Amino acid sequence: MIKSLVFSLIGLALFSCKSDVKEKNEIIIEESEKDNSPSFASSQSSTDSFYNVSYLPTSTTNQIVKHKYYTLSYNEKFEQAEWVAYELKKEYLKNNDFKRPYFVEDPNVTTGSADWRNYKKSGYDKGHLCPAGDMEFNKDAYNDTFYTSNISPQRHDFNSGIWNRLEQKTRYWAGKYNDVYVVTGGILKDSNKKIGTEKVSVPKYFYKIILAKSGKEHKAIAFLVPNEDSDKSLYDFVVSIETLEKMTGINFFPNLKNLKSSKDF
DSSP: OHHHHHHHHHHHHHHHHHHHHHHHHHHHHHHHHHOOSOOOOTTOOTTOOGGGSOOOOOOSSSOEEEOSSEEEEEETTTTEEEEEEEEEEGGGOOOOOOOOOOOBOOTTOTTOOOOGGGGTTSSOEEEESSOGGGGTTOHHHHHHTTBGGGEEEEOHHHHTTHHHHHHHHHHHHHHHHSEEEEEEEEOOTTOOOEETTTTEEOOSEEEEEEEEEETTEEEEEEEEEESSOOOSOGGGGEEOHHHHHHHHOOOSOTTSTTOOBOSOO
């Protein structure tokens, strides 16, 4: 009888300990979910990536659409994304000969993304924001860049010229830093020209911000480029992130305090 009582007490104590551990673990998980601010310990493993913490900009429309390899904020008023954000790793830099799919409307945009026919005979390219060339490491990732939520009207000489040069430079930086985070889009507020039956706005300027880690610190470089042909150096179009935030009303890296951009990249 005494032995039975002793074993019962031991079992109750063990159960109580396990319950305490479980409750503590649950609290830790809940606190972790509440804290979206990035934390970079020196013990980070090589598997860490930008998508393990929140680098997304704010959305002026509250219509954030997440695809597997990129995220966007859709602006129905202008019938395009106000920003597209994605991670570009060194190992993503592939040259696969994937067949180009047709552009299709994004099923995840609740208000409906613009039909590709708005661009037909408009004189403007269906300019990728997240470039298909950055997603050639995977066929599904590549195909996902052909949603019409990921395009914006671009002049052909701009799209194939200076904008293409900036995309190639971004890939260079992805190789240099092993992993960069890119945010890009058109300046929509001053878009007066429209194309197509859905009145897709034609941005006068496009921006691109590239964020990288240098040791434990972050560094960034931001560009503001007119939607026109140019032979100028890319560095002639470097601006501050603050300039872009004033022009767009977007807080690009709300979880990174005191982040400054410069030409030193």
